[in-house]
Amino acid sequence: MARPKKQTVDYFPHIANSGKTMFILESKFGNDGYAFWFKLLELLATTDGHVYDCRNSSHWQFLLAKTHQDDESAGKILDLLADLDAIDRELWNSQVVWCQHFVDNIADVYKNRKAKAPTRPTLNSFYDKKPEQSDVSTSKNEPEQELSAQPTNRKPQSKVKETKVNKTKVEEEHSDVNVHRFYQDNFGMANSHITQDIEMWCKDLSNEVVMLALKKAIEKNAPYSYAKAIMKSWANKDIKTVEAAEAESLSKSRQNNFSSQSTSRSESLPKWARDDYEPEKDEKVSPEEEAEYKAMIQRMREAKGANG
Known part of the structure; x- marks a missing residue:
């Protein structure tokens, strides 16, 4: 054979x-x-x-x-x-x-x-x-x-x-690939840890929400960790749509602007005019300040005597 x-x-x-x-x-x-x-x-x-x-x-x-x-x-x-x-x-x-x-x-x-x-x-x-x-x-x-x-x-x-074998699942996988490609185009080649991390966030939130977080990091010229922090915040608030994420970002931006304006107004007022002002207790006066204070009182008395 x-x-x-x-x-x-x-x-x-x-x-x-x-x-x-x-x-x-x-x-x-x-x-x-x-x-x-x-x-x-x-x-x-x-x-x-x-x-x-x-x-x-x-x-x-x-x-x-x-x-x-x-x-x-x-x-x-x-x-x-x-x-x-x-x-x-x-x-x-x-x-x-x-x-x-x-x-x-x-x-x-x-x-x-x-x-x-x-x-x-x-x-x-x-x-x-x-x-x-x-x-x-x-x-x-x-x-x-x-x-x-x-x-x-x-x-x-x-x-x-x-x-x-259905078309919907295939489209979801290719959409997931697009998120990874977007990361690569804007942040560089992802290591296996970041690749798995992005995949996890895509499942927990959605591909579109992950893409939005990455874009916000790019706008701030920030690294991937910035986008990850945003996604953690959204996940804690059960935000899983782009609309809800945008609304949350807008609300946070308004709060930050109001806080910034309040801080600016407070800093422009003199110390004694602020709502939280409290006079200092047992304030010590230097000898020079004490002499100037006495001289000012003497002048006030002399002026009053002349007018009387």
Whole structure:
């Protein structure tokens, strides 16, 4: 029997000029998104047939360990990759990772081997085999790999996209990306901590309210911490719409103006004319002031005697 031909590769091209996938991944997840993508490609390179089956519990746990991500974070990154068509949407809905672009980039390897490159699996009868057996036919007369949507071993919270194929959710994610891009355009590249912080505020408030806080920081030429303080204040007051946030900012501005005017008026009055004035007790008088005071009394008396 002929020995099966190898369907893994030891290397793959790393394009220097990254496209929209890498830009959006980094905008949303920082360096974690960058690292996750290339570690996933490494797994695809070394997995037979370049298909990674996340339905298999051990495969999924290995992916989490390799990328240093938890179950939920890894699911979100893979969901975004599917939205961006970086991985196959239909297959990812069944928790299987296939990247046609990756296979196309390594096509020359299979040409040199004089072998047919692996082809995209289908969703019909893959579970005639075990989930981890995703080997691919190399015969031109045999069909593509076949997969079926059998329940996965993954934890429930990681199956985000199985119920998230609707347009509304996709639009929300892209709106979230726009907040991160706005930050990057105006404050610079966000680290993973700030990226996660912004994502948290977008969930607690809204994308529009977070954007408004960032704009107010820019108006003051202030850092991100200024915007964060504003968002904390709004959250404490349960403000979650742009209209309510603007009304709160206007009210606060008016209070600050009134306080400033009151302070200015108070400072312009002499000490004795202020409402809070209290005469000083046991005030000491210098000898010079005492002599001047006596002389003034003497002059007043002399003037009174002359008029009398």
